[in-house]
Amino acid sequence: MRNDSRLSRMLHVLIHMDKHQQSATSDMIAKMLNTNPVVVRRTMAGLREQGYVRSEKGHGGGWTLVRPLSEITLLDVYRAIGEPHLFAIGPADDQPQCLVEQAVNIALGDAMKEAQALLLRRLDSVTLDKIAADFETKLTALSATSYSCAS
Amino acid sequence: MRNDSRLSRMLHVLIHMDKHQQSATSDMIAKMLNTNPVVVRRTMAGLREQGYVRSEKGHGGGWTLVRPLSEITLLDVYRAIGEPHLFAIGPADDQPQCLVEQAVNIALGDAMKEAQALLLRRLDSVTLDKIAADFETKLTALSATSYSCAS
């Protein structure tokens, strides 16, 4: 568990959901992600609240994709899961008295802000159908060879 | 302890060391950073190995700055402390079998690589004397008002 993999996992799930076009239970999704259903529900709650997926209880229930992949960007997903911290590094003190430390925070903070802005711009510029298309390319490239991912 | 603050702390220390131009003990530095001497030695070990500072044992010992701030970039310091992980997010699986997940990893990874490259470029473009100069500006701007940071 070295990284926060929620964004990665949700992208993975959404594209798979688009592929079968039928409701998937938290259990099925959990197996796909090598985790367990509670983690799935927890993480996908944000996607539901933002209207990207819908969940239905009871027999025959599960998760369904509501909006087309072409209308969901990576940034949308990132925001839906709560915009978790992107960086592992940061200042020792957010409001330091020391003027030297203030100058350090500004220098580091400026660089990080630029990097964050670039990353978010990049996430905003890619829609999920783009990744799905990349997948299709990979798939045809492999021709008839084995493709395994319990989808 | 939300973030890895080693880079921030080391920048702070190096600039202060340049200001007094005399050896500082781990204890003094620890007080400045609001931590304890072991953490200081642990973190500064990398700076010593890379030749930015020198440490001397025994009576009158402590840490001294070896190279001028103008010859040390933020990137140098980042590398000296062991290039810790920059991002808090990442893929769920580095070597996934699933082609969809592979496509997701590539999309996310590309964006992150770009952001990382930008950040490292920014770190490489700033030398420590630049931050020290920013500090001086702040200091004179404050005229004769109180400046507190047990340096």
Next chain:
DNA sequence: CATCATGTTACTTGTCTTGTTACGATCCTG
């Protein structure tokens, strides 16, 4: 040799995502 200071190891703490268990609510089906 006594003291100061670093070097190093081992262990604890704090924080955050994940993993897991438990239980309640809801909905289909026989």
Next chain:
DNA sequence: CAGGATCGTAACAAGACAAGTAACATGATG
């Protein structure tokens, strides 16, 4: 309508990693 399928949620344990802490060895100075 009883029973099972499924989500919702709370509570708590596990794992990872930087940071905090304690203990002790090593080396330098006076």
